[in-house]
Amino acid sequence: MPDRHMITGGAGFVAATLARRLIAEGNHVLLIDDLSRGSLANLGDLAGHPRLRFRQIDCADVEALRAATEEWLGTGDHGPDSGGAVVWHLAANSDIPAGIDDPCIDLRRTFLTTFAVLQAMRDLRLRTLHFASSSAIYGDLGDRVAEEDAGPLAPISNYGAMKLASEAQISAAVETFLPRASVFRFPNVVGVPATHGVILELVRKLRADPAVLDVLGDGTQRKPYLHVEELVDAMLFVAARVPGRHVVCNIGPEDDGVTVREIAEAVRDRVSPGAVIRYGPEPRGWVGDVPCFRYSVTRLRDFGWSPRLGSAAAILRAVDEIAGQENA
Amino acid sequence: MPDRHMITGGAGFVAATLARRLIAEGNHVLLIDDLSRGSLANLGDLAGHPRLRFRQIDCADVEALRAATEEWLGTGDHGPDSGGAVVWHLAANSDIPAGIDDPCIDLRRTFLTTFAVLQAMRDLRLRTLHFASSSAIYGDLGDRVAEEDAGPLAPISNYGAMKLASEAQISAAVETFLPRASVFRFPNVVGVPATHGVILELVRKLRADPAVLDVLGDGTQRKPYLHVEELVDAMLFVAARVPGRHVVCNIGPEDDGVTVREIAEAVRDRVSPGAVIRYGPEPRGWVGDVPCFRYSVTRLRDFGWSPRLGSAAAILRAVDEIAGQENA
Numbered sequence: 001m002p003d004r005h006m007i008t009g010g011a012g013f014v015a016a017t018l019a020r021r022l023i024a025e026g027n028h029v030l031l032i033d034d035l036s037r038g039s040l041a042n043l044g045d046l047a048g049h050p051r052l053r054f055r056q057i058d059c060a061d062v063e064a065l066r067a068a069t070e071e072w073l074g075t076g077d078h079g080p081d082s083g084g085a086v087v088w089h090l091a092a093n094s095d096i097p098a099g100i101d102d103p104c105i106d107l108r109r110t111f112l113t114t115f116a117v118l119q120a121m122r123d124l125r126l127r128t129l130h131f132a133s134s135s136a137i138y139g140d141l142g143d144r145v146a147e148e149d150a151g152p153l154a155p156i157s158n159y160g161a162m163k164l165a166s167e168a169q170i171s172a173a174v175e176t177f178l179p180r181a182s183v184f185r186f187p188n189v190v191g192v193p194a195t196h197g198v199i200l201e202l203v204r205k206l207r208a209d210p211a212v213l214d215v216l217g218d219g220t221q222r223k224p225y226l227h228v229e230e231l232v233d234a235m236l237f238v239a240a241r242v243p244g245r246h247v248v249c250n251i252g253p254e255d256d257g258v259t260v261r262e263i264a265e266a267v268r269d270r271v272s273p274g275a276v277i278r279y280g281p282e283p284r285g286w287v288g289d290v291p292c293f294r295y296s297v298t299r300l301r302d303f304g305w306s307p308r309l310g311s312a313a314a315i316l317r318a319v320d321e322i323a324g325q326e327n328a
Numbered sequence: 329m330p331d332r333h334m335i336t337g338g339a340g341f342v343a344a345t346l347a348r349r350l351i352a353e354g355n356h357v358l359l360i361d362d363l364s365r366g367s368l369a370n371l372g373d374l375a376g377h378p379r380l381r382f383r384q385i386d387c388a389d390v391e392a393l394r395a396a397t398e399e400w401l402g403t404g405d406h407g408p409d410s411g412g413a414v415v416w417h418l419a420a421n422s423d424i425p426a427g428i429d430d431p432c433i434d435l436r437r438t439f440l441t442t443f444a445v446l447q448a449m450r451d452l453r454l455r456t457l458h459f460a461s462s463s464a465i466y467g468d469l470g471d472r473v474a475e476e477d478a479g480p481l482a483p484i485s486n487y488g489a490m491k492l493a494s495e496a497q498i499s500a501a502v503e504t505f506l507p508r509a510s511v512f513r514f515p516n517v518v519g520v521p522a523t524h525g526v527i528l529e530l531v532r533k534l535r536a537d538p539a540v541l542d543v544l545g546d547g548t549q550r551k552p553y554l555h556v557e558e559l560v561d562a563m564l565f566v567a568a569r570v571p572g573r574h575v576v577c578n579i580g581p582e583d584d585g586v587t588v589r590e591i592a593e594a595v596r597d598r599v600s601p602g603a604v605i606r607y608g609p610e611p612r613g614w615v616g617d618v619p620c621f622r623y624s625v626t627r628l629r630d631f632g633w634s635p636r637l638g639s640a641a642a643i644l645r646a647v648d649e650i651a652g653q654e655n656a
Contacts, residue, residue, distance in 0.1 A: 149480045151477050
């Protein structure tokens with residue numbers, strides 16, 4: 001592994017865990033974030049580490065991104081020619097309903113950030129990109145299992161559309177200038193620092209009203225969940241073993257997931273055991289939500305990686321962590 | 329069919345034929361084009377037709393696009409509430425190598441035009457979109473046949489990436505606000521008014537030097553070709569029969585195509601029979617070019633449409649037409 005890593009969306013949920021791992025392994029890390037949704041507080045005691053740099057930049061701004069990266073590459077104890085940096089492109093709009101209300105949000109934060117990252121990598125001759133894609137690119141597959149090579153790909157949210165659009169750009173970049181890219185299709189990821197997602201939402205609702213927990217959708221939505229520590233572990237594992245120029249890999253647990261009902265009950269049991277849970281009438285929580293989802297992780301297993309926690313165990317651990325984070 | 333149709337890329341190659349058909353069928357047509365590559369000359373005697381309006385607008389400019397469309401919808405012999413217009417989104421950068429040199433070209437002209445069209449349709453509550461996608465979204469499939477529902481989709485040019493990215497946006501739009509969309513994946517399309525493409529290039533080379541014809545690539549590239557008159561016929565046929573909210577349909581001939589060698593020979597025979605043809609060493613003409621391509625048209629045939637001309641006959645007809653256009 002090279003010793004320099006740049007992470008976009010560097011003040012976000014996944015980046016906090018990734019940066020911690022990379023720093024612990026002795027690497028130098030540059031975090032880029034516009035702080036529109038991320039926060040330096042997510043970095044905890046990592047902020048101020050001597051091998052960590054943070055720059056507040058809109059990652060969709062090619063000029064600013066290139067300048068900041070170039071400056072970082074030329075400073076500190078690395079010479080400017082010591083081989084570039086590995087780029088982890090995690091910046092994206094994580095608020096899916098917001099992107100449905102205003103498509104410009106996903107355009108700018110999810111798609112144009114990828115465009116800018118690729119432009120900057122091309123200009124600075126950076127050779128390795130790891131990209132956080134999403135199961136949302138598959139759309140609603142019904143009973144079919146999401147396999148990396150399957151089609152059709154028909155995303156049903158702007159978030160999924162802009163992630164698929166980003167994958168398309170990366171595919172063309174690999175053909176034209178980028179030596180190495182891995183595309184990781186994330187499942188639902190849980191853990192701390194929680195910035196969004198169903199567990200955080202439910203914990204906060206119960207803190208506001210400990211007697212009643214209103215749940216979006218009828219609670220039957222079933223999805224696979226992975227703990228963020230394991231997600232980062234899987235990415236680092238595959239990144240060290242990418243066989244060719246371009247790999248696309250689902251990351252997820254090996255089970256079919258848990259239902260919203262199970263999550264709601266786990267939150268209730270941890271935060272307010274006497275609360276009543278009330279469900280909505282529809283299977284979907286919001287437009288663009290995929291009610292059920294089954295994920296193939298055969299490729300990931302073929303790489304040699306398997307999670308230690310299944311979906312249910314990941315949820316229980318995350319509920320406990322997030323309740324702690326929220327002092328609930 | 330409704331009587332009003334808006335065509336983006338309205339001064340381009342395919343739009344000229346589409347507009348002629350729509351006008352001939354009694355419809356009113358608004359053409360939008362920034363004239364960056366298209367030309368009013370492509371419209372020939374259609375320009376000035378009383379049911380045809382042309383507006384020079386950058387289709388990626390949402391405000392301008394919406395304003396021009398709204399104004400057109402409110403004028404003439406239609407009331408403003410008479411049911412909107414059908415949108416044919418054909419605007420795109422058609423110069424694939426240019427887009428590889430500068431990805432901003434494909435970003436703006438191919439991807440952001442789709443974004444703007446969808447925004448304008450949402451704002452104006454227009455209900456039907458027909459989109460010109462491309463076989464380039466499939467990337468290099470090797471021996472596999474390109475079927476609409478197959479994966480993976482790994483475009484190898486920015487052009488293909490931005491077309492796939494546009495398809496992704498449309499998929500999400502159908503889920504969230506757009507009642508009807510058809511996505512037509514075009515093969516190589518030939519005919520007049522020719523504005524780009526291999527035949528025009530070869531005709532012009534032979535006019536410049538009637539003794540020698542230099543061909544990019546070794547001549548073995550084989551692709552399916554359709555005549556533009558038949559492409560437009562197929563689109564109108566399918567558009568009138570779309571069964572659901574969202575259809576994706578390859579449009580192409582029923583054969584495996586013709587080679588660049590056959591095209592070069594047809595051009596030589598028509599323009600300068602004594603010329604020597606010289607080929608390059610590599611199968612690919614340029615980075616991002618797909619050397620061989622096989623196209624499934626089962627879905628198109630299931631709709632009930634078949635072309636009258638195969639690839640070879642389409643090429644012969646187009647060579648003759650383009651030689652005439654260029655006075656060669």
